[in-house]
Structures are given as C-alpha cells and as structure tokens.
Amino acid sequence: MGKASRDKRNIYYSKAKEEGWRARSAFKLLNIDEEFNIFEGVKRVVNLCAAPGSWS
Numbered sequence: 001m002g003k004a005s006r007d008k009r010n011i012y013y014s015k016a017k018e019e020g021w022r023a024r025s026a027f028k029l030l031n032i033d034e035e036f037n038i039f040e041g042v043k044r045v046v047n048l049c050a051a052p053g054s055w056s
Contacts, residue, residue: 015027
C-alpha cells in the first residue's frame with residue numbers, strides 16, 4: 001500500500017477535497033493564521049511549490 005492510499009484515508013485529505021482546497025496543508029495554514037495572524041494585512045500569497053509538502 002503506497003503513500004497515496006494512506007492520504008486518501010486521512011480525514012483532512014477528504015475534507016480539503018470537499019471544501020475545494022487543493023491540499024490538506026491548507027488546514028495547517030488556517031490553523032497557524034488563527035493563532036499567529038500571519039496573513040493579517042496580506043493581499044497576495046505566492047506558492048513557491050516547496051517539496052516535499054505543498055508549503056514550507
């Protein structure tokens with residue numbers, strides 16, 4: 001069983017797809033923003049395609 005199979009069983013994978021997010025890491029960013037307000041006053045965000053995750 002590969003990594004892709006494990007990801008599909010992850011609750012955040014399913015939730016991200018249901019809510020229209022491209023990756024489950026969106027929930028990590030939302031959580032961090034709630035705690036530290038990292039996006040306060042931000043108008044644009046650039047995804048630089050960091051690996052191995054979808055954000056760094």
